[in-house]
Amino acid sequence: MKSLLGIADFFGLTKKIIRTRIDAFLQKHATNERTLDVGGGSGPYKKYFPNRVCIDNEAGEGVDFVGDAHDLSRFRDGEFECVLCTEVLEHLHTPQKAIDEMRRVLKPGGTIILTTRFIFPLHNIPGDYFRFTRYGLAHLFRDWTKVEIKEEGTTMEALAVLSERIGFQTETFWTKWLSVDWLILAKIIPWFSFLITKEYGEVGRKNETKSILTSGYFVIARK
Numbered sequence: 001m002k003s004l005l006g007i008a009d010f011f012g013l014t015k016k017i018i019r020t021r022i023d024a025f026l027q028k029h030a031t032n033e034r035t036l037d038v039g040g041g042s043g044p045y046k047k048y049f050p051n052r053v054c055i056d057n058e059a060g061e062g063v064d065f066v067g068d069a070h071d072l073s074r075f076r077d078g079e080f081e082c083v084l085c086t087e088v089l090e091h092l093h094t095p096q097k098a099i100d101e102m103r104r105v106l107k108p109g110g111t112i113i114l115t116t117r118f119i120f121p122l123h124n125i126p127g128d129y130f131r132f133t134r135y136g137l138a139h140l141f142r143d144w145t146k147v148e149i150k151e152e153g154t155t156m157e158a159l160a161v162l163s164e165r166i167g168f169q170t171e172t173f174w175t176k177w178l179s180v181d182w183l184i185l186a187k188i189i190p191w192f193s194f195l196i197t198k199e200y201g202e203v204g205r206k207n208e209t210k211s212i213l214t215s216g217y218f219v220i221a222r223k
Contacts, residue, residue: 040055078104117132151214161186
């Protein structure tokens with residue numbers, strides 16, 4: 001098994017699609033501003049936010065405070081210029097309360113940088129509560145001054161992400177050895193993106209839209 005995984009690593013099959021995209025997104029929005037990293041753990045993206053303060057629900061290297069994203073009362077109103085929240089929102093039982101708290105600790109004109117899931121398997125169970133559409137996110141951020149919500153990828157790319165997660169999170173024919181087949185499929189699926197030429201918001205095909213199966217969303221919102 002180790003040798004098979006070594007081969008998979010060599011060909012980049014175990015490099016997570018989503019992590020690569022999030023890294024590119026955050027690199028574009030890197031800042032030296034004082035940043036509250038909500039749920040940032042060890043800080044996989046701290047190189048883009050050198051003035052980062054991290055609060056997480058578990059202690060660990062890179063965590064400055066242990067606490068709950070729903071209650072940021074240890075921080076003053078308007079204490080931060082930026083809030084970073086990556087892959088956390090779907091794990092919060094009351095997301096609106098957490099969003100409101102993140103808004104409170106931001107200075108006027110401050111920015112939140114957030115990523116979250118839409119089409120995605122269960123993960124980090126049992127603390128996996130929600131999936132968000134662009135319309136649900138717009139509602140959560142309805143009181144913010146300016147909000148940009150962008151699809152993480154296309155419909156076919158979402159299928160690729162699902163294939164990848166099947167490879168990571170399942171056994172095929174009672175063995176882990178065949179997991180690599182799903183990882184290979186995940187690399188092939190995006191080649192066929194050209195097959196989808198139009199997408200619609202309902203089966204009646206009245207309202208044209210895009211990325212009906214996107215894996216997740218990137219959000220930039222200003223207080």
